[in-house]
Amino acid sequence: MSASLGKALQILVRLGAGPASLDDLAGALGVHKTTVLRLLRTLAEDHFVYRDGNHRYHLGATVFELASRGLDQREVRGIAAPHLAVFNAEHGRTTHLSELVGSEIVYIDKLESHDHVRMASRIGLRAPVHSTAAGKALVADLPPAELEQVLSAVEFTRATPNTLVTREDYLAELARVREQGWAHDREENERSINCISAPVRSASGRAVAAVSVSVPDIVMTYDQLVELVPSLLAVTGRISRDHGWQPPSTSNPSPPRKAAPHEQQDRRQDRRRPGARAHLQPGSAQGRAAAGLRPGTDGP
Amino acid sequence: MSASLGKALQILVRLGAGPASLDDLAGALGVHKTTVLRLLRTLAEDHFVYRDGNHRYHLGATVFELASRGLDQREVRGIAAPHLAVFNAEHGRTTHLSELVGSEIVYIDKLESHDHVRMASRIGLRAPVHSTAAGKALVADLPPAELEQVLSAVEFTRATPNTLVTREDYLAELARVREQGWAHDREENERSINCISAPVRSASGRAVAAVSVSVPDIVMTYDQLVELVPSLLAVTGRISRDHGWQPPSTSNPSPPRKAAPHEQQDRRQDRRRPGARAHLQPGSAQGRAAAGLRPGTDGP
DNA sequence: TCGTGCGTTGCGTGCTATGCAACGTGCGTT
DNA sequence: AACGCACGTTGCATAGCACGCAACGCACGA
Structure with a gap:
């Protein structure tokens, strides 16, 4: 063009x-x-x-x-940041926040593990939906029409021997994910890397992002990794609530409403532990997106 | 064009x-x-x-x-990060790391303050050299030729009533900075914001970056801010040493540290063409990309 | 001093980026 | 339910400009 x-x-x-x-x-x-x-x-x-x-x-x-501005525009990122910092401080594992864009996922935040093992991932990197835990978590809840649209563009390329390479296998996997509420990736995207992931929901109930934990199997077996699932679900639950999501099954299971009551989310913001992740992703104006302030025009 | x-x-x-x-x-x-x-x-x-x-x-x-890759290429950033995190955790003030590019400074890292005051600065923002503490710290040590080149492009625009707007005043200020080893900005760039800054030096002794601390005067008076100077100089000293700088030897050589991580810098450079020699010019800070911390995946 | 390697410039040509007008489509309105 | 509007999209003809060439300038090394 x-x-x-x-x-x-x-x-x-x-x-x-x-x-x-x-x-x-x-x-x-x-x-x-x-x-x-x-x-x-x-x-x-x-x-x-x-x-x-x-x-x-x-x-x-x-x-x-x-990039700094663009990242700040991802509202979830600012909301998730303090929670992810706590999670990362506690468990010390490589933790990603991803969004679905097109038929791929994009890492919009990353917290390094506390050991010296560094993964090759990076903020802004794209990854397939079919071979990553985060991809499964994000795609699993898509309404049928969008799911179809996404799947039609997925190539199901094999990344490792474990990669799911047929649409049928993938759909079956998605059903499992939907049921259990979290997704895994057993060396499906990268050899000797296992991964678990759970979705972050907005007021409408839709999955707007996914938190994932990636660990080399030398550091931690898959079974040990799965023990982190409750903790992972706790974080995504907290982030989702901050994002306006209301847990279903309480009283009125009314479908999506337009205006979400996420006004009260503001003050939860500042209990983040400064410095904990500051050197990893400095400059992520964590408080600000959540406070409803647009990054707007601040002149030089 | x-x-x-x-x-x-x-x-x-x-x-x-x-x-x-x-x-x-x-x-x-x-x-x-x-x-x-x-x-x-x-x-x-x-x-x-x-x-x-x-x-x-x-x-x-x-x-x-x-942006993520580019930031990682700034070698100083990775070296400084852990030290800045400690500094920020201890003092809780908005802290910037900047480099001189052209006749301006660019923020290449930012750590937020612990109070609720957020500054409008942002990684990637450019700022003038004449009205910022970091600018003064970076320009003060430039060899005459480069100093002249930088100054010729500076416009000395007034940002606040305190801004230094004449070349003479600025040169006098630079002399002060050079002598005392750190720079300040008393509401010269932004109203009611004071600032102190000190340079980070490389093995050659040149200032390759500057750490600066910015505080609104409501939070802390200028005099209180100046009390942070020793601590600031301690950080920049540590970062500089990690960067290969050796303090001007007055007496006994300090205990030799481990090999500085910047020595591998030439390796990744000239893989493109055998004829392309990297001419290292004396006295030009081509602090360059260092593969040090980067994950090894260059794009194919 | 010369030679080489690299960045830079002026210029003519062929490509391609541009604006126009027409078409398609989704959404809100009547 | 049909309409109309607003917005994104396409084909096409024109001219503006991006391209490669060749020559120049400069700095460094021999």
Whole structure:
């Protein structure tokens, strides 16, 4: 469609792997230096890239700012943050918060494990819905029409020997997930990594995000991991309540209402333990999205 | 230079303020819907934006991923993070880590204060060098040539009544900063916000980043803030040592630490072309990407 | 001093991004 | 239930501009 824009985006992606010189980039894109230069200049005008003293290009401030703003717009993230911090402080396992976008999941927050094992995941990474616990948790509750739409785009590619690669197996799995209220992934997405996940619900009852815990089986067996499920469900329950969800089965099981009574959620916010996760995801204006304040226009 | 790319970048910036529909964007850019549509499609191909079910566009996963990668490439950030977390836990004040890029500073990390006061700053935001403590700390130690280059681009715009708006005043201030080893900002950048800052040094002795503490005067008077200076200098000292800096030797060599993690920095760089030599110029801080903490998955 | 490697510029050409107008569709209204 | 509007989407013709080429400038190393 827009060729030059496409090239510029590739430049940005390339710079995501590390700084590069002009004809590093020209070589990588297979175009003339001149072309790259001009694209870079336009990118630099808006601070999407910058040049250091040695004519090497780096990702610029605007990229960081946009990501920071965009992440703040995910309301769930701010609401979940303090709860996830507590959970992570207590259990010390790699914990992700994900959303469903299109037919994939996207990690919108990540808390590192306390041991020295680091996973290759990263905020902004996309992952398949069919081979991840979070994907199952998010897809399981979709209304039929949307479920169909999502599934039609899933490729069921095999990632490990355990990956579910047929639609039937996956649907059966989803039924299990729906029934038990949480999902697992037994080395289905990455070898020797097990995973459990549970959905976060909004006032309407829909799953808007999923919390997942990923552990290498050297650190913890699958059975040990499953022992964390009650704790996981407790966190997602707390986050969901903060998000306006009301547990069913109490008195009036009335279907979704428009305006959710989540006004009282504000003050639960500040019991977060500052510093606990601050160095992991600093700059996530945790309180603010939940307080209903739009990130809005704060001038420099 | 590249008009269509420029429009696309403006779209991204616009989306940073919140989701938007097709002709929200067309209106904002002043171009035809068709144009915006095609740009958005190209952006969507690479997941820089995505469409939700209601034809509203949002920033996409790639933006988040790029920012995450880019931030990890700032070697200082990873080194500083644990120290800043401790500092923040102890003192509970809004703490920033900044770098000098061009003639401005860029916040590359932020830790929130423990009180309920939130500042409008944000990772990726740029700020002037002449009205911020971090700017002064970073500029003060620049060699004359680079100092001149930076100053020539500074506009000395007034932000508050206290802002230093003449080159002479600023140079005098820099001399003070250089002498005392830290910088302050007494409501020079933002009304009723005071600030102190100290530089982080690398092995070469150059200031590669600055840690700054910002406090509203309602919370803490300037004099109280200054009492944090020793603690601030202690943190920057620790970060600098972790970064390879060795204190100007006055007497006995301090006990040798473990190998500084920054020494592997040259490794990942020149894998692209054998002819591309990385000329290390003396006196240019190309603090560069360090693969140190990164998970090993570069995109294929 | 020369040579090489890299970034930068002016210019003509062919591509492609653009705006227009028409079509399709979902949603709120009558 | 039918209508009309608003919004997203498509085909097409034009011209604006992005592209590659070739030449220049500069800095570093021999």
